[in-house]
Amino acid sequence: MLKRADFLRANNGMRVARPGFILLAHPNHEQGIRYGITVTKRIGNAVVRNRMKRRFRELLWANLPELGLPDHDHVLIGRETGIERDFARLQQELRRALEKLHRGEADPPRRRNASKPRQRRK
RNA sequence: CCAGGGGGCCGGGCAGUCGCGUCGGAGCGUUCGCGCUUCGCCGAGGAAAGUCCGGACUCCAUGAAACAAGGGUGGCGGGUAACGCCCGCCGGACCGUGGCCGACGCUGCGGUUCAGGGACAGUGCCACAGAAAGCAGACCGCCGAUGACGCGAGCCUUUUCAAGGACUUGGCGAACAGGCAAGGAUGAAAGGGUGCGGUAAGAGCGCACCGCGCGGGCAGUAAUGUACGCGGCAUGGCAAACCCCACCCGGAGCAAGGCCGAAUAGGGGCGGCGCGCCGCGAGGCAGGGAUGUUUCAUCCCGAGCACGCCCGGGUUGGCUGCUGGAGCGGGAAAGCGAUUUUUCGCCUAGAGGAAUGGCUGCCCCUCCCGUGGCAGGUCGCUAAGGCGAUACCGCAUGGCGAGGACAGAAUCCGGCUUACAGGCCCCCUGGCAUC
RNA sequence: UGGGGUGUGGCCAAGUGGUAAGGCACCGGUUUUUGGUAUCGGCAUUCGCAGGUUCGAUCCCUGCCACCCCAG
Numbered sequence: 237m238l239k240r241a242d243f244l245r246a247n248n249g250m251r252v253a254r255p256g257f258i259l260l261a262h263p264n265h266e267q268g269i270r271y272g273i274t275v276t277k278r279i280g281n282a283v284v285r286n287r288m289k290r291r292f293r294e295l296l297w298a299n300l301p302e303l304g305l306p307d308h309d310h311v312l313i314g315r316e317t318g319i320e321r322d323f324a325r326l327q328q329e330l331r332r333a334l335e336k337l338h339r340g341e342a343d344p345p346r347r348r349n350a351s352k353p354r355q356r357r358k
Numbered sequence: 359c360c361a362g363g364g365g366g367c368c369g370g371g372c373a374g375u376c377g378c379g380u381c382g383g384a385g386c387g388u389u390c391g392c393g394c395u396u397c398g399c400c401g402a403g404g405a406a407a408g409u410c411c412g413g414a415c416u417c418c419a420u421g422a423a424a425c426a427a428g429g430g431u432g433g434c435g436g437g438u439a440a441c442g443c444c445c446g447c448c449g450g451a452c453c454g455u456g457g458c459c460g461a462c463g464c465u466g467c468g469g470u471u472c473a474g475g476g477a478c479a480g481u482g483c484c485a486c487a488g489a490a491a492g493c494a495g496a497c498c499g500c501c502g503a504u505g506a507c508g509c510g511a512g513c514c515u516u517u518u519c520a521a522g523g524a525c526u527u528g529g530c531g532a533a534c535a536g537g538c539a540a541g542g543a544u545g546a547a548a549g550g551g552u553g554c555g556g557u558a559a560g561a562g563c564g565c566a567c568c569g570c571g572c573g574g575g576c577a578g579u580a581a582u583g584u585a586c587g588c589g590g591c592a593u594g595g596c597a598a599a600c601c602c603c604a605c606c607c608g609g610a611g612c613a614a615g616g617c618c619g620a621a622u623a624g625g626g627g628c629g630g631c632g633c634g635c636c637g638c639g640a641g642g643c644a645g646g647g648a649u650g651u652u653u654c655a656u657c658c659c660g661a662g663c664a665c666g667c668c669c670g671g672g673u674u675g676g677c678u679g680c681u682g683g684a685g686c687g688g689g690a691a692a693g694c695g696a697u698u699u700u701u702c703g704c705c706u707a708g709a710g711g712a713a714u715g716g717c718u719g720c721c722c723c724u725c726c727c728g729u730g731g732c733a734g735g736u737c738g739c740u741a742a743g744g745c746g747a748u749a750c751c752g753c754a755u756g757g758c759g760a761g762g763a764c765a766g767a768a769u770c771c772g773g774c775u776u777a778c779a780g781g782c783c784c785c786c787u788g789g790c791a792u793c
Numbered sequence: 794u795g796g797g798g799u800g801u802g803g804c805c806a807a808g809u810g811g812u813a814a815g816g817c818a819c820c821g822g823u824u825u826u827u828g829g830u831a832u833c834g835g836c837a838u839u840c841g842c843a844g845g846u847u848c849g850a851u852c853c854c855u856g857c858c859a860c861c862c863c864a865g
Binding site for chain 2: 238281282283286287290291293294295297298323324327
């Protein structure tokens with residue numbers, strides 16, 4: 237995934253949080269299995285972020301072809317607890333997360349402005 | 359051997375396996391742009407970082423040069439493509455140590471450090487304190503030579519005592535004029551320092567030594583140094599205050615720059631069809647509408663196109679620039695050195711929302727834990743040989759033990775700065791042991 | 794890639810060579826039956842850090858660090 241719009245759309249999809257990362261999945265209209273990685277600046281400097289991206293990429297290459305949802309966009313969002321996390325544990329967590337997605341047991345998408353729901357007066 | 363300081367270098371190694379990226383080969387497919395599969399080679403750094411200097415390269419501007427503005431640099435010489443970088447030298451300041459008996463000062467050796475042009479071109483600043491902070495002046499103080507004053511003495515006059523004086527002064531006093539700047543006091547800084555002479559008191563006033571300046575001479579490419587002579591100490595500091603002098607600099611940056619570029623929409627030009635009539639046109643006449651009471655007056659409206667051809671631009675995008683270079687590694691020569699010359703060998707990342715990752719084995723280094731008294735230390739016993747103990751140092755050995763920094767190329771190169779676990783080599787200083 | 798700015802007490806900040814203003818907050822006293830208000834007093838030795846120039850540096854110079862902004 238390359239375009240910002242794809243990432244924004246994925247934000248409305250299914251969502252599974254794990255200690256090392258957050259996994260998003262969203263159907264993408266016959267585009268095949270695609271993936272994207274988000275590692276924000278709060279995670280660390282460029283070295284840390286790029287290394288996390290490389291390791292996530294390795295995870296996705298290894299597991300998506302078998303366990304990925306067909307015709308879905310998958311987005312991995314890095315968390316601070318995922319820095320230099322043991323690779324085998326990450327792989328285990330990713331497999332569990334993908335299985336949950338297959339069973340449809342994901343959390344609902346996070347709504348915009350969910351923290352301040354509008355209340356009708358009167 | 360230990361400790362401290364300085365300089366240079368390395369910055370995990372060897373494999374296996376699954377992946378990723380460029381390139382090359384093969385095969386298949388292809389809308390000929392390329393795509394897929396497979397094999398092979400190669401695939402981050404000393405700082406790739408900060409982006410602080412200097413260049414290469416590209417475009418823009420520009421006759422050349424000079425000047426102005428703005429910015430930068432600043433002992434001298436050399437190195438370099440260039441530099442604010444590097445090397446060597448000179449000079450200053452500070453520290454340690456030795457010498458000149460001591461002090462001041464000078465000097466030898468070693469080390470540290472310096473943005474180190476110009477302060478009689480000009481302007482500005484020097485708080486507080488202090489008499490005075492830049493013109494030299496004089497608060498306390500010193501002196502009282504000289505002049506004046508008072509006393510005394512002398513001398514003269516008046517008839518004695520005594521009084522007086524247009525007189526004199528190797529005496530005394532005060533410090534009025536005046537002389538002085540040694541000493542005190544303030545300060546970061548007070549207009550050379552020490553000593554002797556000298557003087558009323560003093561003072562470069564004189565002399566000696568030191569410092570300073572000037573002159574020509576000598577040495578050196580030069581900065582600068584120096585024996586000699588002369589001067590007279592006259593006019594402090596700050597230019598990382600403005601400034602002056604000398605030298606350097608055109609601007610932008612690979613998102614530079616170049617090439618390609620479909621469809622659709624939109625822009626421009628020409629043509630075609632058309633626009634109530636006349637006119638090249640301004641306009642006039644006619645038509646429709648609105649307002650005010652008809653005529654009439656005023657105001658408004660009335661030509662474009664789903665046509666053809668051509669042109670240029672934009673968005674998304676592709677290709678290029680794009681990695682063989684002030685290149686890397688040996689050897690030789692020149693040079694104190696930075697560096698240069700020459701020769702042999704080598705080809706060593708080119709991504710593009712951005713390739714280097716995952717797992718495993720053996721080895722290396724550090725630490726932790728354990729085992730062994732073990733040819734060394736250490737401790738105890740012993741006359742010695744020796745025996746024993748080992749918390750600690752060392753050694754040997756083991757552990758499915760823990761850890762191995764700072765950090766990731768983005769057009770390329772030379773520097774500077776900053777970050778960094780651990781290790782290696784060389785030099786200097788000091789200590790200990792042995793010879 | 795290129796350019797600009799900021800850093801001063803817990804907070805907002807002035808100061809641009811010579812004892813670091815002021816406000817809010819905080820602490821203590823007075824006033825009040827108590828609280829608030831009012832009033833008086835106190836609160837800066839790392840002026841982001843390290844060097845240098847100067848007699849003297851928050852201020853001048855150099856190098857770093859952190860944060861913010863702008864342009865393509």
